[in-house]
Amino acid sequence: MSQDKSNERIRDAERTIALLKKATVDQLITNGFAGLSILPILKKAGVSRGALFHHFPTKDHLIAAAFGDLLVEFAGQLHEIAMQLRTGAITQEEFVSKTGETIASDLFVGCMEIALGIRAELTLSALVQEAVADWRQSLFEFWDNTFELPGHDREQRSDHWAMASNVLRGYAFSTSFGAAPQARERLMRGFPKLFLDGAVVRPADERVVSIKTKSKS
């Protein structure tokens, strides 16, 4: 990890913070929410305790920051997939496959774990509230900017894509067991039939989209 055993110090706040958040995400993926202790995080980041608590008042603040980064990254990944479809770089089938893959990735499962885990932790849940709201919004935009639903008003579209999102969330959850090998095929067959049948892909230039969240206030 860190071969700088010499006494030269690296003084770069941004870098240190990034390392810490990255290590937190790594730790979340490999050891789950319950495994989010600061010791392994510090080890992975190659950073000292002092550095951590210099930049973050508590462990929860670090987790919240890492969680926020995760969600933003996801929004970016989904946006990327959407653009590939809208530019014709991939087929609708590939779109469903890639989206499913993204949602069922360890990263997103880790997100769900945090989202459920913080239910009982008031301070932490308060810290991530804003990031979650942003994420919700960007998820709807992901669908609504990618597909047109002729004859549907805004309310109906919200309903439609909310259900679609629920399916993917449930899919991600069920795959985290790894016990349903047919789950993927079921998604590939079922999802387009249920949600994309009447939908029309919006050409890439139809609407200029900013998927970016409001970011650090």
Place this chain on the structure above:
Amino acid sequence: MSQDKSNERIRDAERTIALLKKATVDQLITNGFAGLSILPILKKAGVSRGALFHHFPTKDHLIAAAFGDLLVEFAGQLHEIAMQLRTGAITQEEFVSKTGETIASDLFVGCMEIALGIRAELTLSALVQEAVADWRQSLFEFWDNTFELPGHDREQRSDHWAMASNVLRGYAFSTSFGAAPQARERLMRGFPKLFLDGAVVRPADERVVSIKTKSKS
């Protein structure tokens, strides 16, 4: 909790085990998976450390046992709702409402939390594997024994109900934030349209169903 400060001991293994499992579920609901320490569990159960480790070799075994109980209880709740629909005691709309409520309850959210949380814990995930397999089976039976899907073969029915289950899981997940007040209405509108349109309720006497799991081997 326990006012028996006298030196009279209650010697009832079944009772003690039940108290421990109950306390574990309670603790899971109120404090989440990360809050599953033995101390608060023991306190809630009014049982000593010695009693716990006499009946369960490790904490994980207790959690697994409590988790298994939870899943069986859920299967029972769903079965109950299904029977109400099949006997005509409730409407389809009420059926969707009740099912959604059950899935989005604190109890089930706790289940999801465990299911995700154990991802990184090998021993625990091994312990609950069987219970999860039983649960999967009973969930499919819940749908398939309740509704007929004319013109669908077994494979197609599996696809259909797997997607339906995913929607509910995703719904449960999203409500655990409490941030989407319209989520319930969306489910009530969207679910029947997507999954119950071509489905026919099986009369209660059409098929003798055993929703019971294989139970303790």
Place this chain on the structure above:
DNA sequence: ATATACATACAGACCGGTTGGTATGTAAAG
């Protein structure tokens, strides 16, 4: 019936290890 022997059910002190967080010190930058 009563005494003996043993298994089971429970209680609570105790253990080493880990937890999140702090206090203090030091090196670099302005």
Place this chain on the structure above:
DNA sequence: CTTTACATACCAACCGGTCTGTATGTATAT
């Protein structure tokens, strides 16, 4: 010299688990 960035020693609280001891059962022998 002051501020910022990082390092280290340290702390009280808590963790899961083991220990020894005790209360309560039951099976057998007398």
